[in-house]
Amino acid sequence: MSTLPNFSQALTQLIASPSISSTQPSWDQGNLKVIQLLATWFEQLGFSIDIQQVPSPHQSSANKYNLLAKLGSxxxxxxxxxxxxxxxxxEKRWQSDPMGLVDKDDKFYGLGTCDMKGFFAFILQACKGLDVKHMKKPLYVLATADEETTMAGARFFSQSQAVKPxxxxxxxxxxxxxxxxxKGHMSHRISVEGQSGHSSKPNLGVNAIEIMYQIIGELISLKEKFNLNYNNEAFDVPAPTLNMGAIKGGDNANRICGHCxxxxxxxSLPGMSDDELLHWLSETLKPLAEKHPGRISFEELHPSSPSFEQEKNAHDNQCLVSIAEEISGHSCCAVNYATEAPFIQQLGCQTIVLGPGSIDQAHQPNEFLAHSxxxxxxxxxxxxxxxxxLN
Structure with missing residues (x-):
């Protein structure tokens, strides 16, 4: 048996194994090297290993895998x-090689140190010395693919219902x-099909940008309706949010824009369904769609991620929320970003999100995990x- 790495050694090897997921094919990579690395380590600790390829129809690479490691029975x-x-x-915004772990100023710098390869290095250390003979219930370690894009790995795992923790x-x-x-997350593209033509004769064309301008006005009104009709004070942004993130249309100043x-x-807030949001969106666009028949359409950019809520059961002495508050020393909270939690919760288990590092470091240059x-x-x-x- 080879010697298992300590925390910094494990983190070094994980960071050095590239596993970028992106909707842009030029960036998208497989994750098999990371999965194989984890499999080797946990197998040495006595875990049984199951590696499954994840269906990934929207990605340029099919080289996507989930790992499920199990200790105990x-x-x-x-x-x-x-x-x-x-x-x-x-890379230009990083002060060091993103794929090389740098230990400096009581911080570990590197891509994925806190989001979230570091978590697996922590699990590995916590599992050293575990004696399966004394385990009353199993311990599972799950590593998924493509959380940063489609959450394909978590979706696939929840559908398989392979375990019931x-x-x-x-x-x-x-x-x-x-x-x-x-909150939940969904993204759509609204498209306007106009009629291009020479800018000197605007009456012979239909300017898609002008129609989109009207759509944007309606969407701003929709944001105000969200603020009036929905509110959850558990969130620091208490209403559902609508962000207009990217716009593209036209090709030249002297041409009528034909497409935008x-x-x-x-x-969405917990309790709101995708259908409810889509209804709001459809009703908002309906008058303009009737005014410009056949010119306005919208499509889903990525599969949506549901909102998540785990209730606290004060009468359950094994309530995960209560135990997590007790052990961590922190009261539970709500966040605005999405995670794999709603998919894992579909296994029928109590589920929380709880890990080291700050979300402020996620997706940022010079990402780090503090020694503390x-x-x-x-x-x-x-x-x-x-x-x-064990209890």
Missing amino acids: GEGGLLLAGHSDTVPFD DVAIIGEPTNLVPVVMH DLDIDLR EIDKTNVLLVNMIQRYC
Whole structure:
């Protein structure tokens, strides 16, 4: 048996294994090297290993895999989950090689240190010394593909219903504060088909930009309706949000614009369905669609991610929310970003998002994980494993 790496050695190897997922084919990569690395380590600790290829029809690469490692036997238990991919990076904005771990100023710098390859290095250390003979329930470790784009790995895993843990912890960077609620996410492209022509004769064409201008006005009114009709004070942004993120149309100043696209991002509150948001959007665009028949359409850019909420059961002495608050020393909270939690929750288990590092570092140049997170995270994971697998 080869010697298992310590925390910094494991993190170094994980960061050095590129696994970028992107909707842009030039950036998109497979994650098999990371999965194989994790499989080798956890197999040495006595885990059984299951690697499955993830269907990824919208990606340029089919080289996408999930890993499920299992230690112990029986029903229930604890699932520790995270994604193995990272976002792309702008090397010019980094002060070091994003794919090389740098230990400086009591911080580990590198792409994925906190979002979220570091979590697997923590799990590995917490599992050293675990004796399967004393385990009453199993421990699972799940590493997924493509969380940063389609969440294809988590979707595929939830559909397979391969395991039924009692509880699941997704180790996204939350500063070790238990997250029990987050918004959903969906993105659509609104398209306007006009009629191009010479700019000197505007009556002979239909300017798609002018129609899109009217659409934008309606969308701004829709944002105001969201603020009036929906509110959840658990969030620091209490209403659903609508963001107009990208627009493209036309080709030259002296031509009537024949086509225009607007990409929008919608984030729903827990309790709101995709259908409800789409109804609002459809009703908003309906008068303009009737005014300009056949010219306005919209399509989904990516599969939507549901909102998430894990309720606290004060009468359950194994309530994950209560135990997470007790062990972490933090009260639970809500966040505005989306995670894999709603898909993992579909396994029928109590689910929270709880991990080391700050979300402020995620997707940023010079991403880092502070040394101060190491002992706290190790204590938390060891306590969770003790509570749900050994007691």
